[in-house]
Amino acid sequence: xxxxxxxxxxxxxxxxxxxxxxxxxxxxxxxxxxxxxxxxxxxxxxxxxxxxxxxxxxxxxxxxxxxxxxxxxxxxxxxxxxxxxxxxxxxxxxxxxxxxxxxxxxxxxxxxxxxxxxxxxxxxxxxxxxxxxxxxxxxxxxxxxxxxxxxxxxxxxxxxxxxxxxxxxxxxxxxxxxxxxxxxxxxxxxxxxxxxxxxxxxxxxxxxxxxxxxxxxxxxxxxxxxxxxxxxxxxxxxxxxxxxxxxxxxxxxxxxxxxxxxxxxxxxxxxxxxxxxxxxxxxxxxxxxxxxxxxxxxxxxxxxxxxxxxxxxxxxxxxxxxxx
Numbered sequence: 001x002x003x004x005x006x007x008x009x010x011x012x013x014x015x016x017x018x019x020x021x022x023x024x025x026x027x028x029x030x031x032x033x034x035x036x037x038x039x040x041x042x043x044x045x046x047x048x049x050x051x052x053x054x055x056x057x058x059x060x061x062x063x064x065x066x067x068x069x070x071x072x073x074x075x076x077x078x079x080x081x082x083x084x085x086x087x088x089x090x091x092x093x094x095x096x097x098x099x100x101x102x103x104x105x106x107x108x109x110x111x112x113x114x115x116x117x118x119x120x121x122x123x124x125x126x127x128x129x130x131x132x133x134x135x136x137x138x139x140x141x142x143x144x145x146x147x148x149x150x151x152x153x154x155x156x157x158x159x160x161x162x163x164x165x166x167x168x169x170x171x172x173x174x175x176x177x178x179x180x181x182x183x184x185x186x187x188x189x190x191x192x193x194x195x196x197x198x199x200x201x202x203x204x205x206x207x208x209x210x211x212x213x214x215x216x217x218x219x220x221x222x223x224x225x226x227x228x229x230x231x232x233x234x235x236x237x238x239x240x241x242x243x244x245x246x247x248x249x250x251x252x253x254x255x256x257x258x259x260x261x262x263x264x265x266x267x268x269x270x271x272x273x274x275x276x277x278x279x280x281x282x283x284x285x286x287x288x289x290x291x292x293x294x295x296x297x298x299x300x301x302x303x304x305x306x307x308x309x310x311x312x313x314x315x316x317x318x319x320x321x322x323x324x
Contacts, residue, residue, distance in 0.1 A: 003077065005040040006070040008033050009048055013067055014140050017049065017056040072277065075141065079279035086281050091121050093281060098127040098134040098143035101226045103270065106246045107324065108147070111290045119283045130198075130225060138275060144284065146273045147291070158273035160309050161300065163292035164322045165269050167262035168207070169248055171234055171241040178240060179257040186214045186264050193221035193239035195230050206265045207242055231256065246324045269321065276304075294319065 008022070012033070015021040023030040041048055048063035049056040059067065085093055099108070104126055116124060127137055135155055137143040146155060147163075170189065172178050178188060189211075196207060211218045221239040224230050227247035234241040234256065241256075248258045272288060272295070274280070280288075285297045303312050 001040065001043060002036075003074070005036045006073055008036050009040065009063075009067055010070050010074060012037065012049070012056065013059060017058070019056065071139075075275055075277055078141065079277065082279040082281055086279075090282060091119055093121075093283065094123045094125065095145070095284065095287065096125045096127065096137075096143045097145045097147065098129065098137040099147040100130075100134070100149070101128055101228070102244050102247050103147045104128050105228070106244075106249075107270070108291070111287070115283075115287050115290055118286065122283050138273070141275070144274060144278070145287070147270065148273070149268045149270045155273050156309070157275060159276055159304060159312065160271040160273040161288070161292070161295055161303055161312065162316050162319075162321055163270045163272055163295070164324050165267040166244055166246055166324045167267045168242055168265050169245040170259040170261045171231060171243060171248060171253070171256045172259070173235065173237065174255065174257055176240065176257070178259060181259065184259055184261065184264070186210055186216060189240070189242070189261075189264070190214075190216045190218065193219045194242055195222045195224075195233050195239040196220065196242040197227075197230070198223040198225055206268055210265045267323070294321070 008026070011022045011026055012019060015025060019030050019033055023033050026033070037048065044066070046062045046066075047060050048066055050058040050060055082093075097108075108126075112124065116122070127134070127143060129137070131148055134143070134146050134148055135158075138146050138155065138158055146158065148155070149166075170178065170184060178184060178192070181188070199205075199208070207218065219239075222230075222233050224233070227243045230241050230243055231247075231253060233239070242261065245258075245260070245262070248256075272291060274284075280300070285300065288295050288300060289297070303315060306312050306315065
């Protein structure tokens with residue numbers, strides 16, 4: 001059994017069982033990958049992949065277990081390399097962050113500016129996407145950290161640490177009837193078409209729960225993953241916007257009226273996560289603490305010792321998180 005063979009079966013899975021795409025991503029040949037996979041299966045005495053002719057059709061039950069362990073082994077190999085780099089090149093490396101537009105645009109800029117000033121020799125890469133896309137990047141090892149709010153169940157293979165709470169604001173054009181109200185109700189919102197986040201994205205579920213609890217149905221006229229896109233369509237008159245309060249910029253959005261809606265919706269919690277067993281380098285601990293000051297190295301290490309994210313939730317239950 002070779003590490004190369006383990007890497008091949010993991011990458012085949014990541015490429016939806018397409019051996020040609022796997023070969024292209026690994027800069028090798030399709031016959032070479034097929035041969036090594038067959039050799040591994042022969043050595044183990046099991047089929048990892050089901051086949052129809054020359055095509056892979058599915059991962060067998062045994063194959064799922066083998067690939068899961070292979071992913072853990074490959075992650076440990078990367079951790080060993082990280083340990084070596086921590087001792088030989090302590091202030092050099094790469095940091096890949098996968099997150100949503102709202103975090104990248106509104107929450108992260110000052111964090112990243114300070115981080116890059118301290119660690120100018122660390123190459124930082126930002127990947128934006130939906131929760132499922134972000135989770136996929138993490139599972140493939142293409143993201144060191146994920147920063148997300150919604151759909152946390154898709155991050156079951158990661159350690160997710162709570163960073164801060166946030167809530168929502170309603171944004172309307174200045175000539176809109178709601179612009180003159182001091183306070184709004186869920187019934188007020190139900191009267192107008194809404195422009196907001198897509199379902200399963202950036203706290204959207206809290207909006208749906210609030211309407212459901214009031215026995216009302218939201219009139220969703222337009223959805224997007226980008227708060228700035230939502231604001232654009234509010235300006236066009238497609239409806240009233242419901243977005244994260246942090247995404248309202250007083251200078252840029254001076255033509256819009258912001259109405260606090262935190263009394264209408266439960267808060268959402270943004271978390272930062274990384275793969276279990278990851279060796280966190282010094283600059284990685286620094287980034288986490290910059291983003292969430294209560295997540296010191298000692299606190300993160302304690303969380304890493306816990307069995308699952310339910311235990312992590314319990315650890316932070318009594319902690320008062322900042323609100324943005």
